[in-house]
Amino acid sequence: MSKLAPATITRWVVSGPPTLFMLLFFLAPSLIMVLASFRYPGAFGGLAPVFGGGRPGEDTGLTLENYQFFFSDLLYTEIFLKSLLIALISTLACILMAYPLALLIARSPKRHRDLMVLLVILPFASNFLIRVYALMILLGPQQALASTINGVLAAFGCAPVSLLFSTFAVVVGMVYVHLPFMVLPLYTNLEKHDPTLLDAAQDLGASAWSRFWRVTFPLSLPGIFSGSALVFIPVLGMFAIPDLLGGTRDILIGNLIKDQFLGTRDWPFGSMLSIMLTVVVLALAGLAARLGQRKRDGGN
Amino acid sequence: MALLEIRNVVRRFASFTAVDGVSLSIEVGEFFTLLGPSGCGKTTLLRMIAGFDAPDEGDLLLDGQSLRGIPPEQRPIHTVFQSYALFPHLTVAENVAFPLRMAKVVPDEIRRRVQEALASVHLLEKQKHLPHELSGGQKQRVALARGLVNRPRLLLLDEPLGALDAKLREDMQMELINLQKTVGVTFIFVTHSQAEALALSHRIAVMNQGRVEQLDEPSRLYGFPRNRFVADFIGKINMLDATVTAVAADRLLLEVAGVGAVSAPLKAGVQSGQTGVFAVRPEQVQLLAEHADAPAAANEVRGRILDFLYIGDVTTYLVQLSDGTRLEALLPNSAPGRAKFFEAGDPVILRWSAEVGVFLHE
Ligand SMILES: Nc1ncnc2c1ncn2[C@@H]1O[C@H](COP(=O)(O)OP(=O)(O)OP(=O)(O)O)[C@@H](O)[C@H]1O
Numbered sequence A: 001m002s003k004l005a006p007a008t009i010t011r012w013v014v015s016g017p018p019t020l021f022m023l024l025f026f027l028a029p030s031l032i033m034v035l036a037s038f039r040y041p042g043a044f045g046g047l048a049p050v051f052g053g054g055r056p057g058e059d060t061g062l063t064l065e066n067y068q069f070f071f072s073d074l075l076y077t078e079i080f081l082k083s084l085l086i087a088l089i090s091t092l093a094c095i096l097m098a099y100p101l102a103l104l105i106a107r108s109p110k111r112h113r114d115l116m117v118l119l120v121i122l123p124f125a126s127n128f129l130i131r132v133y134a135l136m137i138l139l140g141p142q143q144a145l146a147s148t149i150n151g152v153l154a155a156f157g158c159a160p161v162s163l164l165f166s167t168f169a170v171v172v173g174m175v176y177v178h179l180p181f182m183v184l185p186l187y188t189n190l191e192k193h194d195p196t197l198l199d200a201a202q203d204l205g206a207s208a209w210s211r212f213w214r215v216t217f218p219l220s221l222p223g224i225f226s227g228s229a230l231v232f233i234p235v236l237g238m239f240a241i242p243d244l245l246g247g248t249r250d251i252l253i254g255n256l257i258k259d260q261f262l263g264t265r266d267w268p269f270g271s272m273l274s275i276m277l278t279v280v281v282l283a284l285a286g287l288a289a290r291l292g293q294r295k296r297d298g299g300n
Numbered sequence B: 001m002a003l004l005e006i007r008n009v010v011r012r013f014a015s016f017t018a019v020d021g022v023s024l025s026i027e028v029g030e031f032f033t034l035l036g037p038s039g040c041g042k043t044t045l046l047r048m049i050a051g052f053d054a055p056d057e058g059d060l061l062l063d064g065q066s067l068r069g070i071p072p073e074q075r076p077i078h079t080v081f082q083s084y085a086l087f088p089h090l091t092v093a094e095n096v097a098f099p100l101r102m103a104k105v106v107p108d109e110i111r112r113r114v115q116e117a118l119a120s121v122h123l124l125e126k127q128k129h130l131p132h133e134l135s136g137g138q139k140q141r142v143a144l145a146r147g148l149v150n151r152p153r154l155l156l157l158d159e160p161l162g163a164l165d166a167k168l169r170e171d172m173q174m175e176l177i178n179l180q181k182t183v184g185v186t187f188i189f190v191t192h193s194q195a196e197a198l199a200l201s202h203r204i205a206v207m208n209q210g211r212v213e214q215l216d217e218p219s220r221l222y223g224f225p226r227n228r229f230v231a232d233f234i235g236k237i238n239m240l241d242a243t244v245t246a247v248a249a250d251r252l253l254l255e256v257a258g259v260g261a262v263s264a265p266l267k268a269g270v271q272s273g274q275t276g277v278f279a280v281r282p283e284q285v286q287l288l289a290e291h292a293d294a295p296a297a298a299n300e301v302r303g304r305i306l307d308f309l310y311i312g313d314v315t316t317y318l319v320q321l322s323d324g325t326r327l328e329a330l331l332p333n334s335a336p337g338r339a340k341f342f343e344a345g346d347p348v349i350l351r352w353s354a355e356v357g358v359f360l361h362e
């Protein structure tokens, strides 16, 4: 037997534990879910057996019924599309708000930057649910914000609106919670830009506007992409915010999936929804990568 | 009228004066060099010309118009940065097109001029590459093409060859001279390498501690340094303490430490009794084997070879005089197969003509 090089052994020893962990707690549950999406629900929740007889009234074995049901009712596609739209809007809002903030931090004197980054992630130090409840109070009908807006609307003869329990409140909540996930990768990217590039651009005749759009912005695209992934994907799966801030019509994929497991106790249907979500996210990621590639190749 | 006139420019950082009353005038088509040791204020001066910094006192005039208050993007002056500063997300062609785009040149014209500029730096076949795919020399040439494509009135080059290895540096020096000749753009070139400055420039301003020590053509700078700093900074030179004993009609008579009486070329403003140094370049000193019957001549001294340094084309000998003073002399190794003429310890005669050497009292 040939001897293993020490470097190879080291590599295996170092990467072994995390690999095992991922196999056990990430890959295995995913496979269980894939399998579950092809099964029948148990009579009292959970899953019906694949082999052998079940309880009375239980179907057993494997089935495509869950997937068929998804496509048979447009309601589910609609919820998917609405979730994607809300995720898209939240991501764009995050980009618009995070960019100036990240730029400001990146262009600040070095000694101030760490403190500013700390301030950005400070909200993580308090409980997520409590912060969402605080948002509920802030957006509530008796509060200054709602009464001001409704006052203005009344002056123009419009009917009052409810800020809370609306799609608007959901987006506000999503943006609020996920903003740091956009700021951090953007800041990390912007902070690495070579300032002489901006000097060079200015020297060659570029106005402040051109310097931003032709140098800073294109160089920050990788930061925007990673920030967008960190916002878009969690927003798609989020159920607490629509639950607390949304109205009855603001059901998103996350709520739908949660209900299958905690409400109707239809695990197979919940697994199928979750798998569909994964497929959509992967398809979008693939599309984005393809577009990025095309742009690089095409932009001679 | 001069293209660029620098009038008494002063720039201070807190209590430190980085540029201290510099006045220069640069002519159209000139290859002008700012030469000086690290920290003497070259970059600071260049940044004020480019517009990234403003003088605390004095003024800069381009074609007789003050540049005060005109931002860098509106000055017809481009810079080639030491780090090249190529845009990493743009191809070579797009980098070169950048200043034309900013000037809103029409696309057809942009294409034509980019091709022309890339051809002039021999990079046509690399135009679709990204900067990180280029070698240091190629990046340098892209930066040059980008700086020149828009025909600026003035191109500023801040140690553009600093990051290149010796061989490439020499090639690029040649290219720079040719490029400047063909495009006819005025260059202000910054370097702390005296060899580079001498090889490239029409005129050189030697700077030290924010001031211009001497402004001259390369050969005059080398042959007639104005003071000790310039003499020492430009090339190698022997400096010996000296006193003026007499000022004759056609020469100076000096009493030089360790050597004795020396006659040196006349210099304006020098008076009898003045003290300073006598400076003479190693290649101006003849080295002869000592033999007893050698006739004693003027400007001559005896010593022993202390050490020598063989560097291929020439050998530098370090000679010690009887009182301990050391002098360097340079001998070409033109005879084939010959590594050196003298051994350490050999007695020798050093001799130089009365036309060479210079008395410096500053
Ligand atoms: N923004 C600044 N603030 C404070 N001091 C500065 C600033 N810019 C330059 N200096 C100082 O001014 C002096 C001249 O700097 P400058 O960069 O012009 O030197 P240089 O001749 O270009 O040197 P080098 O050959 O090393 O590039 C230096 O001592 C430097 O520390």
Ligand SMILES: [Mg+2]
Residues within 6 Å of the ligand: B042, B043, B044, B158
């Ligand atoms: Mg410098």
